[in-house]
Amino acid sequence: xxxxxxxxxxxxxxxxxxxxxxxxxxxxxxxxxxxxxxxxxxxxxxxxxxxxxxxxxxxxxxxxxxxxxxxxxxxxxxxxxxxxxxxxxxxxxxxxxxxxxxxxxxxxxxxxxxxxxx
Amino acid sequence: xxxxxxxxxxxxxxxxxxxxxxxxxxxxxxxxxxxxxxxxxxxxxxxxxxxxxxxxxxxxxxxxxxxxxxxxxxxxxxxxxxxxxxxxxxxxxxxxxxxxxxxxxxxxxxxx
Numbered sequence: 271x272x273x274x275x276x277x278x279x280x281x282x283x284x285x286x287x288x289x290x291x292x293x294x295x296x297x298x299x300x301x302x303x304x305x306x307x308x309x310x311x312x313x314x315x316x317x318x319x320x321x322x323x324x325x326x327x328x329x330x331x332x333x334x335x336x337x338x339x340x341x342x343x344x345x346x347x348x349x350x351x352x353x354x355x356x357x358x359x360x361x362x363x364x365x366x367x368x369x370x371x372x373x374x375x376x377x378x379x380x381x382x383x384x385x386x387x388x
Numbered sequence: 389x390x391x392x393x394x395x396x397x398x399x400x401x402x403x404x405x406x407x408x409x410x411x412x413x414x415x416x417x418x419x420x421x422x423x424x425x426x427x428x429x430x431x432x433x434x435x436x437x438x439x440x441x442x443x444x445x446x447x448x449x450x451x452x453x454x455x456x457x458x459x460x461x462x463x464x465x466x467x468x469x470x471x472x473x474x475x476x477x478x479x480x481x482x483x484x485x486x487x488x489x490x491x492x493x494x495x496x497x498x499x500x
Contacts, residue, residue, distance in 0.1 A: 302486060304487070304488070312492075312493075313477060313490045313491065313492050313493050314432070314477065314490045315490075316487060316488070316489070319485070319486075319487065361429075363431060363432075365488070367486070376422070376434060376437065377422070377434070377488060378434075379431040379432050379433075380431060381430075381431050382429075382430070382431050384429070
């Protein structure tokens, strides 16, 4: 099956520091990955679309200078939360789809990262 | 962009009864509609999906129906069990840019 690995699963950081979250497709190539944020008892909100070899596409209202996305290879995308503040505390989760396997519309999610900024 | 509405936000069902969750979407170009089950602190798990060229799909106790004309789709769970308790999300895929837009979620509680 299509597996997406996400690390770390939990991170606690001090306000003002930066945190990097990694998302890897383990058994398929992902030219596109998606980064979501989920606040408690809320839905998944798309933050940005990560494109291999090019700039990420950010959703309206998401600060691209605060949430840096790098998709340097076909299997790895990273999200860096810069100068984190308590309001950035949330559940961050990535997603990808093995489009190279043909007409497969399925999306696989990483295990998520619980970020707590203190 | 796509907008997905989901109802109800909470649903309590006696064990063994059926549960139905409904979603509507706004973009007629959307062509893929997955349903996810999410347990607390875990990743969303795909439970069933349907493409726009199909009106109904069933997998054991779970079924999804799609009405393209009305732009709505529904999840049906029969013979509910306690382990069905979770938050369920519907989603719609934007044909043009591959993005998934999620509904607001339904917290399903199965009462033993």
